Amino acid sequence: MDLWQYVSERWDRLSLQALLHVSGVVQCTIIAAIIGVVVGVLVYRSSVGSAVATALASTILTVPSFALLGLLIPFLGLGVAPSVTALVLYGLLPIVRNTIVGLNGVDPAVTDAAKGIGMGRLGVLTRVELRMAWPAILTGMRVSAQMLMGIAVIAAYAKGFGLGSEVFSGLTRAGSANSLNQALAGTLGVVILALILDAVFVLIARLTIPKGVRD
Amino acid sequence: MTVAMEDTETKAVSGAEIRLENVTKRYPNTKAAAVDEFSMVIPAGRIVVFVGPSGCGKTTTMRMINRMVEPTSGVITIGGKDALHIDADELRRGIGYAIQQAGLFPHFTVAQNIAVVPGLLKWDKKKIDARVDEMMDLVGLDPGTFRHRLPRQLSGGQQQRVGVARALAADPPVLLMDEPFGAVDPITRGNLQDELLRLQNELGKTIVFVTHDFDEAVKLGDKIAVLGDRSTIQQYDTPDAILANPANDTVAGFVGAGASLKQLTLLRVRDVPFDTDNVIAVDHGDAPAQVAEKLRLADRAYALVLDERQRPLRWVHRRELAGRTSLLDAGKPVGDSVTTQSTLQDALEAILTEGGRAVVTGARGELIGTIDISTVTDVIANVRETHADGGSA
Numbered sequence: 007m008d009l010w011q012y013v014s015e016r017w018d019r020l021s022l023q024a025l026l027h028v029s030g031v032v033q034c035t036i037i038a039a040i041i042g043v044v045v046g047v048l049v050y051r052s053s054v055g056s057a058v059a060t061a062l063a064s065t066i067l068t069v070p071s072f073a074l075l076g077l078l079i080p081f082l083g084l085g086v087a088p089s090v091t092a093l094v095l096y097g098l099l100p101i102v103r104n105t106i107v108g109l110n111g112v113d114p115a116v117t118d119a120a121k122g123i124g125m126g127r128l129g130v131l132t133r134v135e136l137r138m139a140w141p142a143i144l145t146g147m148r149v150s151a152q153m154l155m156g157i158a159v160i161a162a163y164a165k166g167f168g169l170g171s172e173v174f175s176g177l178t179r180a181g182s183a184n185s186l187n188q189a190l191a192g193t194l195g196v197v198i199l200a201l202i203l204d205a206v207f208v209l210i211a212r213l214t215i216p217k218g219v220r221d
Numbered sequence: 222m223t224v225a226m227e228d229t230e231t232k233a234v235s236g237a238e239i240r241l242e243n244v245t246k247r248y249p250n251t252k253a254a255a256v257d258e259f260s261m262v263i264p265a266g267r268i269v270v271f272v273g274p275s276g277c278g279k280t281t282t283m284r285m286i287n288r289m290v291e292p293t294s295g296v297i298t299i300g301g302k303d304a305l306h307i308d309a310d311e312l313r314r315g316i317g318y319a320i321q322q323a324g325l326f327p328h329f330t331v332a333q334n335i336a337v338v339p340g341l342l343k344w345d346k347k348k349i350d351a352r353v354d355e356m357m358d359l360v361g362l363d364p365g366t367f368r369h370r371l372p373r374q375l376s377g378g379q380q381q382r383v384g385v386a387r388a389l390a391a392d393p394p395v396l397l398m399d400e401p402f403g404a405v406d407p408i409t410r411g412n413l414q415d416e417l418l419r420l421q422n423e424l425g426k427t428i429v430f431v432t433h434d435f436d437e438a439v440k441l442g443d444k445i446a447v448l449g450d451r452s453t454i455q456q457y458d459t460p461d462a463i464l465a466n467p468a469n470d471t472v473a474g475f476v477g478a479g480a481s482l483k484q485l486t487l488l489r490v491r492d493v494p495f496d497t498d499n500v501i502a503v504d505h506g507d508a509p510a511q512v513a514e515k516l517r518l519a520d521r522a523y524a525l526v527l528d529e530r531q532r533p534l535r536w537v538h539r540r541e542l543a544g545r546t547s548l549l550d551a552g553k554p555v556g557d558s559v560t561t562q563s564t565l566q567d568a569l570e571a572i573l574t575e576g577g578r579a580v581v582t583g584a585r586g587e588l589i590g591t592i593d594i595s596t597v598t599d600v601i602a603n604v605r606e607t608h609a610d611g612g613s614a
Contacts, residue, residue: 122318
């Protein structure tokens with residue numbers, strides 16, 4: 007049986023897995039973005055705070071994903087909980103870092119003027135700073151999403167969601183019928199989904215970045 | 222002949238008086254205060270320029286008025302109201318603020334930028350739209366062309382105009398300007414300065430203007446405060462008085478060379494006693510021989526030829542009249558002339574160009590007199606004497 011045949015025969019299951027995969031990654035990216043932006047906003051004004059937050063987020067990223075999942079399972083059990091936790095943690099770094107860089111990159115003359123004409127602290131942040139840092143934040147989310155696409159495969163180890171289970175069971179059954187097809191279908195699926203998601207991010211950038219901020 | 226009185230100095234004053242009393246700013250972990258016991262009254266409806274070297278604290282002092290810098294101690298009142306014990310954002314919405322790089326919001330259009338403060342003050346949309354158009358007209362930007370432009374689609378000078386429009390949009394009584402024209406080319410800067418003066422003539426705001434350019438201070442200020450280290454006031458007086466009689470070496474150093482030439486930019490021809498009858502004026506239709514006779518009788522060398530509407534055309538010398546049939550090809554044309562509105566600096570330039578005596582014309586270009594170098598030197602001597610007396614008294 008060739009790959010094409012394999013995929014079309016098991017399309018129902020594969021498409022469901024693909025959908026779960028991408029939706030899981032998107033949701034984790036969004037959670038990571040919310041946490042990441044909040045952390046970024048809290049620390050960006052202090053160089054020490056920024057350094058600590060970035061260092062912490064980088065440290066998380068250096069922990070191998072297998073190990074992190076393994077460490078989380080005793081606390082959170084198997085299934086969605088450890089997978090989502092791990093993905094959100096991995097997704098933080100690019101977003102935190104880009105939020106800090108983006109907010110620090112706002113022209114001080116602009117924030118000075120905003121404050122000076124009587125915009126409150128929250129107004130300056132939401133109407134000026136975050137709007138101008140948005141391209142950087144969005145880039146961070148895009149990088150995170152790409153990374154999580156791959157890491158989500160490993161989450162299958164903790165009985166998580168998505169195409170990872172295809173890859174894993176294909177690999178563990180190596181040599182038996184269709185094992186290669188199964189692993190390939192899972193892997194190629196992830197690659198294709200990643201490309202589509204990236205295109206979606208380009209579109210979102212087009213639609214949401216204000217004209218005056220776009221290069 | 223009387224000097225035309227076109228410029229009636231009746232300004233509407235919508236500004237408020239600002240008082241600073243013993244205002245001090247001390248940053249943590251520094252021994253010396255950044256601003257030490259600063260006291261000043263800034264009169265309503267006037268432009269007061271803070272001028273001083275970089276790092277002297279002039280910007281810090283100005284920024285304490287809208288509490289972009291919180292004073293450590295002291296009292297600031299605006300229009301009699303305590304500025305230090307109300308909500309800082311409320312306070313700032315009532316004070317116009319224009320800064321060096323304009324600080325426009327790059328993601329807002331020109332109209333959105335101008336509408337920010339009225340929006341914060343919760344004006345209704347119609348009123349804001351009308352106000353935006355009004356402000357754009359006021360600063361010389363056509364609303365039809367520029368309303369939907371983004372800041373980056375504007376030149377530096379246009380951005381500054383939008384910055385000023387945004388600062389004035391909610392009609393604040395007080396305007397703070399921190400080197401607003403520092404980042405534009407000299408020609409644009411000159412134009413923006415002229416327009417600020419025109420605006421101020423209409424609006425009568427209280428303007429605190431910070432610059433390190435003394436010439437700009439002289440041009441714009443009703444009063445100038447020359448500040449030294451830690452924002453100590455070296456001299457606080459009219460530009461006229463500072464130029465004529467600098468209070469100390471620091472001020473003198475800042476005034477720099479050419480104080481007398483700068484003084485000339487402050488005086489206008491209408492303010493000085495120029496000659497109104499010290500020239501032989503003849504009509505362009507007069508016969509050259511007749512004019513020669515007239516000059517001989519008056520014992521004068523030059524006659525000024527006028528056209529039918531009394532506008533000066535040419536200077537002719539007695540010797541050039543012999544054998545001419547018309548005055549129109551004799552002598553040399555009037556090159557440079559001044560009006561009663563011109564500054565004495567322009568007048569001096571015209572006097573030098575014309576070789577000793579320049580023509581003064583009225584509103585329609587008609588001859589109303591002449592001015593020469595002795596008038597200018599007398600005026601300067603006079604001003605110096607007046608302020609020297611005032612200073613020693």
